[in-house]
Structures are given as structure tokens and as C-alpha cells.
Amino acid sequence: MNHHFAIDLALVDDHKLFRKGLITLIEHVNPKCKILFEADDGIDLQSKLNPKSLPEILLMDINMPRMNGFETVKWLTENYPSIKVLVVSMVEKEDTIVQMLKLGVRGYLCKDVEPHELGEALASIASKGYYYTDFVTGKLVHTLQNPDTSGAAHHRFSQHEMDFIKLACSELTYVQIADKMCLSPKTIDGYRNSLFEKLEVKSRVGLVLYAVRNNLVSVE
């Protein structure tokens, strides 16, 4: 895969200090690495990617403004499938990791790993094409063994349902929500009941908590 002596890298992370630190660190643990460029987020990455000189490995954060890690990886697989992504995030949530693996990333590191592990990951991805730790495979296996128990099931919602959920996370009454959505209050009644059943909640408060926990609404 790698025809140069160096491993061409690029970094996508919105925290400059972390990025710069990571760069000096990488130069220490693996001098063969060459950092082509850095980007603040997915949007920034799109403008900085030069098809004539693509990075071999992309170190990517997940939480970023404007265009996050998920969207960026999705965009990359469609536009530059040859680029291998190594996620470096502080998120340790199982479904986040699993979702990233489904999107085809070549490795997933938490930001609290030892520096030498970063070096190993880079070397492994450059030579073998991937780097999966026991931590990551452990999460993966656990997900396979417990597919959807404990309400961790990933529900999909129609546009109307999403709109309703967002409006339910407000101080509007159902009548006012119906008004905003240009639907009869009785229809809203229906949405509520079906969502209560689907999400196994018993009250509007339960629905709001579900939405918050699953990032269906922006809290801040």
C-alpha cells in the first residue's frame, strides 16, 4: 500500500492544543510519520484534502463542530475510500465505537491510551491495514452477544416523529404542538401513544429523558 518510506498522515480534531501535542508525540514514537496537514473538522478537511497527495491514515476525533466524526467518515468512504481512518476520541460508549466500526474505520483509540500504543496503531494500520485492540473487539463482541436488550435498541423515527419528539421537549402543550405541526391534537395523541410503546416509557417526562439520553435533542 505504502509506496513511500514515510507514512503520510493528517489530523482532524477541533482542539489545536491536542493536535499539536499529538503531532510532536507522533514524531517521537514513529519518526517515519509525516504530517501532511491538520483540520478543525470535517468541513475543514474537505477543503484541505488534495487528491494529488492524499494522506494514508487520518487521525480523527468524533466530537467536532459543524461536521462531526460520523458524518466525516461517511463522507470519506464515499469520496476517498482509500484513506484509512483511525479514530482518536475520548468517547468510550459502546454504541459509538460499534457505529464507527460499522462505518469501516481501521482503528479506535481512546484519548487516555499510552503514547506507544498510538505508535503501534499507526504502524499496524500502515502495514496490516487495521488495528483493533482487545478493548474494541471486546465492545464489539459484547454488542453481538447482547444485540438489543436494556432499551439500547436503536430506534428509527419518521420525520413527523422526530419533529414531535423535539417539540415534546419543550413547555408546549400537546395542543400547541399539534398547531405547530399543522395536525389534529388527536393525531399527536397517536404519535405519543405509539412512541410511548416503542420506547417503553410511560409519560412525557420519560419521553423527554429518552430524547436527552439519546441525543435526539440538543440540550445546551
Add this chain to the structure above:
Amino acid sequence: MNHHFAIDLALVDDHKLFRKGLITLIEHVNPKCKILFEADDGIDLQSKLNPKSLPEILLMDINMPRMNGFETVKWLTENYPSIKVLVVSMVEKEDTIVQMLKLGVRGYLCKDVEPHELGEALASIASKGYYYTDFVTGKLVHTLQNPDTSGAAHHRFSQHEMDFIKLACSELTYVQIADKMCLSPKTIDGYRNSLFEKLEVKSRVGLVLYAVRNNLVSVE
């Protein structure tokens, strides 16, 4: 203050990769700095602080497991008031910054600043004792000018009120909450009404959202 040629530092951050990166970065931007030790969080810091050789400046994160930045800074001012704290966090929320400044930290940097600013901050704190950027003072001035508008007011709650709020963030009815708190439903009525007025919310959902936004309840 500083009797040595070197500036003695210590780092408190739960992300090893960031910490290590920061160290190599600091050694680049300010070779006079000497890192005494690193810690994962406040608890870890307590065990690693050696009274015979205290760091002059402590670089500290806010979001950490077990003992977070706020608690740690509070503990430091009580036990080691001579140590100067420089917060390095990705949190840019106004009241977080203001709260930290109230606790007496000597500087506040976001993780997306340029490395050279970190060097300037360290040099400034070592010589002048503080480093306050326009960004930070701007937030401070804004808070002074708008003391309590827009719901940013920091309310204090009695134990009963806190218990009620937490139980309100569940699928329990008020009667069940009254039962759990061993109070009359009518008393719960009173708590609800006074909280609605204090927090300027109009419904239980509004109360729940307030609690979530202000981290009164653990969401995850």
C-alpha cells in the same frame, strides 16, 4: 516565588494521550519547564503531591472521573494555596469559566489555543502570577454586565428541593414522589409551584429540561 531556574509543573488530566502530547509540547515552547509528575484526576493528584517538592503551576482539566476540576481546585486552595492553577479545558461555557475564576485559578485556556499561547501563559503565571486572555476577561465582563438574566442565574436548592427535582426527572407521578419523600402530595404541590416560579418554567417538562441543562441530574 520561583527560586529555581526551572518552572516546576504538574499536569492533571484524565486523557493520557493529551497529557503526553502537552508535555512534549511544553518542552518545545518553554524548555525551562520541568514536569514533576502527572495525575489522572483530583484523587490521583492528592496521592502524588509531595509537600517537600510542590509544583509551582498545575495544569488542570475540568472533566475528570472521580474528582473533577472544580472539586480539585477547591481542595487545593484549602490545602496548598501556594500552587497556581492554569485550567486547560475544552469547556467554553461562560459560567464554567467564571466559576473557575471565582475559585482563584490563575488562567483559563481552551484546548484549541495555539501552542505558543500555552507557553506565554506559563511564562506569565510564573512571573506575574496570572494570565488572563481577552477571551476570559470578556466572559467575565459579560457576566458582570448581565448578572442574572436569561436564566443563567445560579439557584441554590434545599435538600428537599434537590430530592424533588431528581424524582421529578423520572416517570413517577407526584403522588408517588410524595410517597418516596414521605411528604403529603400537597406539600409536593408547594415545592413544584415555588420551583416553577424560581426557575421560570411552566411545566414539569420545563423543570426536567432545566435540571438536565444545569447538570442537576445525571443523564447518562
Add this chain to the structure above:
DNA sequence: TCTAAATTCAGGGTTTTTCCTCTGCCGTAG
């Protein structure tokens, strides 16, 4: 094309929430 599922809505009922006012109780500052 026929059927099944999803969508939208109605009627009518129960439960819960919300909002009033008003009563004691207790501590404490004047």
C-alpha cells in the same frame, strides 16, 4: 388488484398536573 399496514383523526373517559386560596406551625428579629 387485493390486502395489509401506516397515517390521520374522532368520541369519550380517567388520571395527573397545574393553579388558586387559605390554615397552622415554628423560629427569630424587633
Add this chain to the structure above:
DNA sequence: CTACGGCAGAGGAAAAACCCTGAATTTAGA
């Protein structure tokens, strides 16, 4: 002693939320 504020609680009523069953329309699949 007494006025005042805070806390616990009561009665009652209106509004909102919740929960059925049923029915027309539209959409999707076999």
C-alpha cells in the same frame, strides 16, 4: 409579645395528559 418569613399541608377546580376503541384514507407490498 408580636410581626414576619419559611415550611408543611388542605380543598377545590380547571387544564393538560393519558388511554381506550373505532374509522376513513393513503400507501406499500404480494
